[in-house]
Amino acid sequence: MIHAAPGLVRRWVAYSAALAALGGVFMLYLQPDFLVTVAQQVWACF
Helix, strand or coil, rough: CCCCCHHHHHHHHHHHHHHHHHHHHHHHHHCHHHHHHHHHHHHCCC
């Protein structure tokens, strides 16, 4: 059996976590109510 280098496994885990986070953010942007809420919160800062 071939063992992967620890750095390679850690890199794959980091890439997978980053892709999952980006996918989650992308799914939130597909919801119009979320976009309105974010716009209102940003506007409230000014």
